Amino acid sequence: MNPEQLAQLIDHTNLKPDATEDDIRRLCAEAKRFLFAAVCVHPVYVSLATTLLADSPVQVASVVGFPLGANETNTKAYETKRAIIAGANEIDMVLPIGALKGGKHDVVLNDIRAVVQAAQGAVVKVIIEACLLTDEEKVRACQIAREAGAHFVKTSTGFGAHGARVEDVRLMRQTVGDALGVKAAGGIRTYAQALAMVQAGASRLGTSGSVKIMEESVMSPTRRAWAIPTTFPDETHSHTS
Amino acid sequence: MNPEQLAQLIDHTNLKPDATEDDIRRLCAEAKRFLFAAVCVHPVYVSLATTLLADSPVQVASVVGFPLGANETNTKAYETKRAIIAGANEIDMVLPIGALKGGKHDVVLNDIRAVVQAAQGAVVKVIIEACLLTDEEKVRACQIAREAGAHFVKTSTGFGAHGARVEDVRLMRQTVGDALGVKAAGGIRTYAQALAMVQAGASRLGTSGSVKIMEESVMSPTRRAWAIPTTFPDETHSHTS
Numbered sequence: 001m002n003p004e005q006l007a008q009l010i011d012h013t014n015l016k017p018d019a020t021e022d023d024i025r026r027l028c029a030e031a032k033r034f035l036f037a038a039v040c041v042h043p044v045y046v047s048l049a050t051t052l053l054a055d056s057p058v059q060v061a062s063v064v065g066f067p068l069g070a071n072e073t074n075t076k077a078y079e080t081k082r083a084i085i086a087g088a089n090e091i092d093m094v095l096p097i098g099a100l101k102g103g104k105h106d107v108v109l110n111d112i113r114a115v116v117q118a119a120q121g122a123v124v125k126v127i128i129e130a131c132l133l134t135d136e137e138k139v140r141a142c143q144i145a146r147e148a149g150a151h152f153v154k155t156s157t158g159f160g161a162h163g164a165r166v167e168d169v170r171l172m173r174q175t176v177g178d179a180l181g182v183k184a185a186g187g188i189r190t191y192a193q194a195l196a197m198v199q200a201g202a203s204r205l206g207t208s209g210s211v212k213i214m215e216e217s218v219m220s221p222t223r224r225a226w227a228i229p230t231t232f233p234d235e236t237h238s239h240t241s
Numbered sequence: 242m243n244p245e246q247l248a249q250l251i252d253h254t255n256l257k258p259d260a261t262e263d264d265i266r267r268l269c270a271e272a273k274r275f276l277f278a279a280v281c282v283h284p285v286y287v288s289l290a291t292t293l294l295a296d297s298p299v300q301v302a303s304v305v306g307f308p309l310g311a312n313e314t315n316t317k318a319y320e321t322k323r324a325i326i327a328g329a330n331e332i333d334m335v336l337p338i339g340a341l342k343g344g345k346h347d348v349v350l351n352d353i354r355a356v357v358q359a360a361q362g363a364v365v366k367v368i369i370e371a372c373l374l375t376d377e378e379k380v381r382a383c384q385i386a387r388e389a390g391a392h393f394v395k396t397s398t399g400f401g402a403h404g405a406r407v408e409d410v411r412l413m414r415q416t417v418g419d420a421l422g423v424k425a426a427g428g429i430r431t432y433a434q435a436l437a438m439v440q441a442g443a444s445r446l447g448t449s450g451s452v453k454i455m456e457e458s459v460m461s462p463t464r465r466a467w468a469i470p471t472t473f474p475d476e477t478h479s480h481t482s
Contacts (some may be wrong), residue, residue: 006348015309015311016339017308017309017310017311017335017338017339017370017373017401018339018342018373019339020339020340021339021345023339036278042309042311042312042339043311043313043316044311044312044313044337044340045311046338047338059441066309067258067308068254068258068283068307068308069258070258070283070284070285070286071284071285071320072284072285072320072323072327074323075284075316075319075320075323077315078316078319079312079316080296082313082315082316094258096285097258097259098257098258098259098260098261098262098283098285098286099261099285100262100265101259101260101261102261104262129258132258132259140478159400160258165436173406192399199369222263232250232294
């Protein structure tokens with residue numbers, strides 16, 4: 001995985017509650033520079049990010065029902081519609097965790113389905129908040145997200161007890177197979193962590209440490225091994241040994 | 242302050258993201274038993290709590306734009322309307338923290354005002370999330386909340402770096418005078434803490450530790466001194482000495 005490939009997996013994220021417009025301007029400038037897959041921002045900044053990224057391939061992802069997922073389904077659908085109108089290409093929603101844990105799978109299914117419909121074809125990622133779930137519940141959440149028509153399952157909000165874990169990414173990938181994307185998010189701070197998530201099956205990474213990760217990526221011997229043409233095996237070898 | 246008076250200051254709270262219907266049933270049963278001022282729950286549980294508390298004086302408070310406050314104003318207003326329709330008597334909203342810190346005071350004012358209007362006369366408490374603000378910003382937030390027609394200012398969501406602090410409650414009370422209520426919330430676990438908040442100017446307390454606080458309150462020598470009729474000064478004295 002060369003740096004360009006890595007960048008295309010990253011949702012460059014600022015979901016701090018006290019993020020200002022200036023913070024979002026910086027985020028978008030960085031996203032354009034590295035050509036990240038998307039920026040991930042709060043609903044209140046979707047319009048600004050859309051304007052700033054209009055001349056770039058970087059997508060705009062908005063969170064919905066974030067970060068606790070305990071909003072009414074109608075409100076999540078409304079928030080989704082508003083984000084789409086404001087220019088969002090992707091929606092990162094939190095499923096209703098209490099309903100999942102209470103065994104109310106029809107409530108979870110309808111909740112996700114309502115957001116998928118409101119998103120009108122835009123990519124929907126379902127945050128399962130793995131830190132609060134048993135393995136059985138993680139699997140069930142992924143199955144329901146798939147049944148509801150979502151496009152990704154995502155490990156974490158970044159506001160829970162822990163963020164992405166390699167074993168959760170692996171379990172989620174095993175559950176959804178090739179049908180859905182898997183986004184690892186929360187606590188990813190280093191290139192080594194990012195690589196481990198990808199190797200476990202992640203097809204998208206959510207992180208606010210993207211710039212540092214890219215810098216590490218460029219310096220990485222592993223990266224150099226992959227990036228250097230295979231017609232120079234000796235040089236490749238010298239970098240990985 | 243006797244236990245009955247203390248109970249009437251408490252918003253008995255369960256805002257865990259993984260709270261189930263059974264958890265909310267327990268919360269409401271406790272609220273009825275102690276006659277707390279209100280229960281404070283996620284939007285998804287307002288309807289259930291309203292049904293469970295229909296034959297009691299306990300109010301139902303719903304959170305809005307919680308806990309990050311970075312939702313669109315329209316979405317907060319929509320969520321408020323839905324909560325009122327579902328039976329909520331009180332709305333605990335989070336103000337747009339990034340706008341406040343960015344000096345966009347008109348945005349903050351309009352945001353709160355939209356929720357006050359959507360609440361149609363129901364009590365609106367504005368969570369300023371003090372842990373993210375300078376003292377100057379705390380004062381400004383309280384002034385804007387008052388100008389927008391809110392009924393309470395509230396220290397914290399309970400999801401930030403710290404919860405209610407005595408010095409913040411004092412500053413907020415100084416700022417709003419008698420015009421608004423002040424709700425201390427987040428990290429209040431003991432009777433001593435509850436008492437300190439009230440002495441600093443809090444007129445409402447948000448806590449999930451309400452039952453333990455009430456048990457401590459009944460055992461408290463301070464309370465006994467206050468609760469025992471003053472026609473028995475010797476007995477009172479024996480308990481406080």
